[in-house]
Amino acid sequence: MIEGFDNIQWHYLFNPELAYDSLPLLLEGLQITIIIAFSSMFFSLILGLVVAIMRMSRFKIFDLPARLYISFMRGTPLLVFIFILYYGLPVIGIQFTNPIVAGIVGMSLNFAAYNAEVIRSAISSVSRGQWEAAQSLQMSYIQILRRIILPQATRIALPPIFNIFMDIVKGTSLASVITVHELLYSARIVAGRTYESMTMYVAAALIYWAVCIIIGFFQQRLEKRYSRYLYTR
Amino acid sequence: MIKLEAIEKSFADTTVLTGIDFEVDKGEVVCLIGPSGSGKTTLLRCLNGLEIPESGRITINGDSIAFSHKQKKYPINNLRRHTGMVFQGFHLFPHKTVLENLIEAPLIVKKQKRAPLVKQAEELLNKVGLLEHRNKYPDQLSGGQMQRAAIARALMMEPDVMLFDEPTSALDPQLVREVLKVIETLAKEGQTMVIVTHEMHFAKKVADRVLFMDHGVIIEEGPAENILVNPEKEATQDFLQLLVDE
Ligand SMILES: Nc1ncnc2c1ncn2[C@@H]1O[C@H](COP(=O)(O)OP(=O)(O)OP(=O)(O)O)[C@@H](O)[C@H]1O
Ligand SMILES: [Mg+2]
DSSP states (O other), rough: OOOGGOOHHHHOOOOOOOOHHHHHHHHHHHHHHHHHHHHHHHHHHHHHHHHHHHHOOOSSSHHHHHHHHHHHHHSSOOHHHIIEEEEEEGGGOOOOOOHHHHHHHHHHHHHHHHHHHHHHHHHHHHHHHHHHHHTTTTTOOHHHHIIIIHHHHHHHHHHHHHHHHHHHHHHHGGGGGTTTTOOOHHHHHHHHSSSSSHHHHHHHHHHHHHHHHHHHHHHHHHHHHHTSSSSSO | OEEEEEEEEEETTTTEEEEEEEEEEETTTEEEETTTTTSSHHHHHHHSSSSOSEEEEEEEETTEEEEEETOOOOTHHHHHEEEEEEEEOOOTTTTTTTTHHHHHHHHSSSSOOOHHHHHHEEEEEEEEOGGGGSSSSSGGGGHHHHHHHHHHHHHTTSSEEEEETTTTTSSSSHHHHHHHHHHHHHTTTTOOEEEESSSHHHHHHOSSSEEETTEEEEEEEEOOOIIIIIIOSSHHHHHHHHHHOO
């Protein structure tokens, strides 16, 4: 219940002074967040494309592993996956010297599955006639994919892929469990020191939001660019 | 130019082509007619390697492939490089302009130089009456314009044989003529062509020979006047009568 507007302790929710003072530390964390997010996006897109193509193969040796991969990655929590990657794998001799790398690897592997599904459905939404026309012009599978199908599929895949991108940005916060000093981790440090944790969470949330707004801006521009060939009557 | 021997093709449990034999000479225009489902499209697609027959032999301009159900992979480009295909649904590349559609394959497949290709493309576009539309995207064109662009695109690969699968069936009636005129021009120039069509007047005009197909076999073939005016076989007569009734 809200008991009188005047009595609300706004400072408890957000203390602008503290937020401002801790901004340098938060921005340092943001750098790490951005590094992880962009690298993960990059690698998960490439891996996603490979998995998508395997998934569309009529050969079981490609299709089955791709299915299993997608099923596993989509069916396990990212948090648990990153945790096992960093703390579990040393048992079998694989150790990440840098938790940031572990974070990137974990996120890339995990989100590649989502990207694969998006890319696959976008590719299969391009009509079969496009493949056949290109084939009849003697283009090879790779040429057709690269020059005819993917440019059209990209337009279709952009919105869901940018959804994934934003999920990745926010997902980087999970890397704090393996001691990565990203944005949320930095916020927690200040929170622990000052006991004004709510201010720090709100500040972190606002920064995540800002990043996503900027990404959304690029999404709009790309969407425009990739649909300029569509004539709006 | 083209020789088909005992071509058989089936999908799952339905046999679509049952032992097709025919030849097309250089410079000849052959029209393929027949009821829906008789296998015309499938036959044309076999010539372009979009379908693989189970058995038989296809020879185009000296390149020959013998098919057998034991084999899956064939050097299909040996056939493909002699044939250009025009589809009922055009299938232009929507993300490329008309000009880009034309130069794409020669540029990428044959690795030819861009400047002479653009020149060649513009000459072809002029011929099909689309020069002023060269920088438009397919989405900005009418169906007739799209089909003419698609014809020009196939011609860019300088095929020995042009294959047309009902090139005007997807068009509004008033757009049919402009496309047929382009094909007529090609016929006059001596382009070898196999055309699947339901346009009997057009067939009469351009075809050196007409093939009537039904249930995966060629029932009757001969000069256009014979087949279209005085067919011998009952199936052909019935089919033509049906068209007249419509
Ligand atoms: N990819 C396919 N899979 C299964 N059956 C097919 C396939 N393509 C064609 N068929 C079948 O093969 C038969 C011949 O089809 P085809 O398209 O060659 O006929 P058509 O003579 O071109 O007919 P239309 O005049 O309607 O275009 C039809 O019964 C059709 O259902
Ligand atoms: Mg057909």
